[in-house]
Amino acid sequence: MNMSDATIVDFQSWQAPDLTQPKEKALDAVAIAALRQAAYDEGFAQGVKDGEAQGLAVTQDRADQFLALLQGIDQPLVAMDAHLAREVAHLAALVGAELARCEITADSEVLYRHVQRISEALPALQHPPKIFLHPQDRVMVAEHIEALPDGHPAKDWALHDEPSLGRGDCRLQGRDSQLTADLTVMAKDIVQKALRTPTE
Structure with missing residues (x-):
């Protein structure tokens, strides 16, 4: 069959694939999961x-803010320390007084000795x-x-009720003093x- 030059088609001959080259393995589910x-x-x-x-930046920022708040309050704290000491001392005095009051008024002998010690603060001429x-x-x-036995100095005491006094408190009145x-x-x-700070 005669063909003209215009009808000639350029072609390459087909070759069978080389079956000796290793085939790329498809990724199985395990490999995909591992990559993921x-x-x-x-x-x-x-x-x-x-x-x-x-988080460290936020923490540092908050720490800086807190330190900034603390700066400049030293002097007020120093002044407050003295005030706080007085308040604590006042509270201790109240607690101590109440404890003493309970102890003194729980036993008649203790109460008597308490009154006796106070009476000794009066000059002798103010007795009884x-x-x-x-x-x-x-x-x-x-x-x-x-x-008490007869002749005891306390037998001459003149005891009087005073409802305005607290338990354990007392008021002594002599001839010229109270x-x-x-x-x-x-x-x-x-x-x-x-x-009180001791003075030199």
């Missing part, structure tokens, strides 16, 4: 790193004194004095003396 996990782990690690850096006590205390002291023993006031005086 590796990518996730890498992304997670980067996220943790970025998160830690951001009039002693004003809380009504319950007066009964306890009177019962204790009644049991002495009030208030446990709370006494406790405060003791604390104030302890707090």
Whole structure:
């Protein structure tokens, strides 16, 4: 069959594929899962790193703000320390007075000795004194004095009820002088003396 030059078509001869070359393996499900996990782990690690850096920055910023608040308050704190010491001492005095009050009024002998010590603060010429006590205390002291032997100086005491006095408090009145023993006031005086700065 004759063909003209115009009808000649350029072609390449077909060759069979080389079956000796190794074929690319298709990725199975396990390999795909492994690649996916590796990518996730890498992304997670980067996220943790970025998160830690951001968290540290926020923490540092808050710490700086807190330190800024603390700056400049030293002097007010110094002034407050003295005030706080006085307040604590005042509270200690109140607590101490109440504890003493409970101890003194729990036993008639202790209460009697308490009144006796206070009476000794009066000059000898002011004896025997009039002693004003809380009504319950007066009964306890009177019962204790009644049991004392005849001739005891306390037998000459003139005991009087004074409802305005607290338990354990008393007021002694001599001929020319008067002495009030208030446990709370006494406790405060003791604390104030302890707090007072000694002068050189």
